[in-house]
Amino acid sequence: MKKVAVVGVGNTSFKARHLDKTFPRLAYESVKAAMEDAQATRDDIESVVYSIYNDFFEHSGMPDYHIHYLLGLARKPSIRVTNGGATGGCAIKAAFAEVASGLHDVVMVVGVEKALDVANVVEMVKTIMYAADPFFEAHLGATPAGSYNGAILWHMEKYGTTEEDMARVVVKNKGNALNNPDAHSPMKITIDEVMKSPYVIRPLKILDHCLSSEGAATIILASEEAAKKFKKEPVWITGIGASTESARQAERDDTGISLLPAVRASAESAYKMAGISEPAKAIDVAEIYDSFSGVEIILYEELGLCDWGKGAQFLKDGGPYMEGETPVNPSGGLIGGEHAIGATGVYQVAEIVRQIRGEAGARQVKGAHCGISQSMGGARGAYSVTIVCEG
Amino acid sequence: MKLSNEKDLRFAPMKVENEIVLMPDCWKVDYWASMGELSRFFMEVKENGRLMGTKCPECSSIYFWPRSWCHECYVDCEWVEMSGKGKLTVFGKVEISLSDLQKEVPYIQGGVHLEGARYAVAVCIRANYEDLYVGMPVKVEFLPPEERTGRIRDFYFVPDV
Numbered sequence: 153m154k155k156v157a158v159v160g161v162g163n164t165s166f167k168a169r170h171l172d173k174t175f176p177r178l179a180y181e182s183v184k185a186a187m188e189d190a191q192a193t194r195d196d197i198e199s200v201v202y203s204i205y206n207d208f209f210e211h212s213g214m215p216d217y218h219i220h221y222l223l224g225l226a227r228k229p230s231i232r233v234t235n236g237g238a239t240g241g242c243a244i245k246a247a248f249a250e251v252a253s254g255l256h257d258v259v260m261v262v263g264v265e266k267a268l269d270v271a272n273v274v275e276m277v278k279t280i281m282y283a284a285d286p287f288f289e290a291h292l293g294a295t296p297a298g299s300y301n302g303a304i305l306w307h308m309e310k311y312g313t314t315e316e317d318m319a320r321v322v323v324k325n326k327g328n329a330l331n332n333p334d335a336h337s338p339m340k341i342t343i344d345e346v347m348k349s350p351y352v353i354r355p356l357k358i359l360d361h362c363l364s365s366e367g368a369a370t371i372i373l374a375s376e377e378a379a380k381k382f383k384k385e386p387v388w389i390t391g392i393g394a395s396t397e398s399a400r401q402a403e404r405d406d407t408g409i410s411l412l413p414a415v416r417a418s419a420e421s422a423y424k425m426a427g428i429s430e431p432a433k434a435i436d437v438a439e440i441y442d443s444f445s446g447v448e449i450i451l452y453e454e455l456g457l458c459d460w461g462k463g464a465q466f467l468k469d470g471g472p473y474m475e476g477e478t479p480v481n482p483s484g485g486l487i488g489g490e491h492a493i494g495a496t497g498v499y500q501v502a503e504i505v506r507q508i509r510g511e512a513g514a515r516q517v518k519g520a521h522c523g524i525s526q527s528m529g530g531a532r533g534a535y536s537v538t539i540v541c542e543g
Numbered sequence: 544m545k546l547s548n549e550k551d552l553r554f555a556p557m558k559v560e561n562e563i564v565l566m567p568d569c570w571k572v573d574y575w576a577s578m579g580e581l582s583r584f585f586m587e588v589k590e591n592g593r594l595m596g597t598k599c600p601e602c603s604s605i606y607f608w609p610r611s612w613c614h615e616c617y618v619d620c621e622w623v624e625m626s627g628k629g630k631l632t633v634f635g636k637v638e639i640s641l642s643d644l645q646k647e648v649p650y651i652q653g654g655v656h657l658e659g660a661r662y663a664v665a666v667c668i669r670a671n672y673e674d675l676y677v678g679m680p681v682k683v684e685f686l687p688p689e690e691r692t693g694r695i696r697d698f699y700f701v702p703d704v
Contacts, residue, residue, distance in 0.1 A: 169577070170579070171577040172580060173579040194617075211576060222610065223614060269574050269577065270572060271575050275573055
């Protein structure tokens with residue numbers, strides 16, 4: 153297997169609505185930024201993997217198809233990956249495989265989403281929940297919050313994690329976003345304010361929820377040989393892991409020591425590939441899937457950043473804060489930074505690359521040599537982990 | 544905020560045919576889809592009855608439908624007004640439509656290559672089908688202002704001979 157480098161990264165700003173831009177335009181702007189970052193031209197691009205989650209959002213059954221030729225890439229190969237919230241990570245996996253196999257030397261991953269062309273949030277979420285089992289569960293009134301709530305409730309029950317602990321994640325991530333000029337929801341907020349926001353599904357309140365953003369992110373991958381012709385020092389993808397879970401929520405085992413076992417599985421395979429045996433020591437920075445504040449606390453454990461059951465303590469001890477042992481979501485994550493679903497996993501890796509290059513500005517983590525990106529979705533059916541390290 | 548319509552098939556009871564359950568469902572999604580950087584095109588159609596294309600300031604390509612950037616030069620294009628005249632590149636009469644245009648059959652769709660434009664586009668044609676031929680000069684006509692909705696079907700092409 154060939155080594156695979158990231159040689160260019162770019163993204164748009166993220167916000168609730170980009171009323172002045174269509175989804176192809178958002179994609180183009182992130183592509184142009186990534187090409188400028190790498191000093192690449194479209195002639196350098198051999199193949200594209202599009203990372204676009206939901207046909208209903210883009211009101212197109214094949215949204216990728218309506219971007220590719222507009223990028224001037226007609227007759228070059230392209231595919232689209234869609235895999236719920238794990239769309240970005242899995243698109244990177246597909247592009248990684250194209251380069252690692254020697255099929256192509258330079259492959260671009262373009263993530264974009266424009267969710268609120270759907271007329272209202274109710275309709276938009278309805279389309280997300282079309283991921284639910286269409287035979288039995290689709291009409292149960294399932295919600296995205298509901299798909300994570302079981303694991304959060306079990307964590308509270310088993311380990312005494314509190315709503316205040318979860319509110320700390322919100323305060324941290326919205327605060328981190330203040331250092332990210334592209335962030336959707338930078339905010340100086342208190343635990344008390346989070347606690348006073350209305351419940352959606354207990355214990356989750358409105359402010360515990362991730363954002364719904366519009367925007368795009370692009371990364372350019374290259375083989376070791378091809379990477380030499382681009383401007384920036386290559387940063388390497390050293391581990392790729394993916395996993396899946398039963399699409400039926402009631403079939404999942406959320407009650408073992410691992411509350412999100414498919415996260416654990418995807419992380420273990422990525423760590424193994426990267427030769428990482430002690431993630432808490434090896435990982436300097438993490439951009440992970442805080443779909444809900446309580447989920448981030450569980451993820452500290454599933455990703456091995458702290459011991460089982462110690463997620464809330466790790467948070468209270470300062471571990472995932474900017475000056476802590478392993479800063480988590482310096483970009484602001486999905487709660488403060490962005491969640492333009494198809495773009496999210498791609499943006500996470502772009503952010504880790506910036507951290508390793510020392511280009512992350514006010515959100516720079518000191519001494520970032522190796523980072524992890526983690527995403528999941530499809531009402532918790534699909535999972536992805538990507539490890540990115542310096543040479 | 545409008546919630547799901549109770550009349551949707553999604554809320555209707557199932558039925559059984561030959562021991563097979565048929566479960567009613569409905570995929571109905573409303574949008575206020577932003578036309579973004581392309582907004583001017585639709586405003587000009589609706590308000591002024593004009594067809595706007597775009598032109599690349601570097602290679603001078605003219606794009607209709609308008610593209611906000613040139614995919615060759617990677618620079619932003621400028622708005623230009625199209626003459627509304629062109630030539631028919633292909634045409635066909637629709638007699639059964641698997642769309643919401645079924646009530647309008649028969650109707651004619653065609654390809655028109657507008658003067659100066661780089662590519663042809665698919666549009667509505669109003670003419671005697673028997674009169675049409677490939678290469679036929681055609682020109683744009685607009686619905687009266689009060690009938691326009693801002694959509695592509697606010698205009699159509701007729702023979703210009």
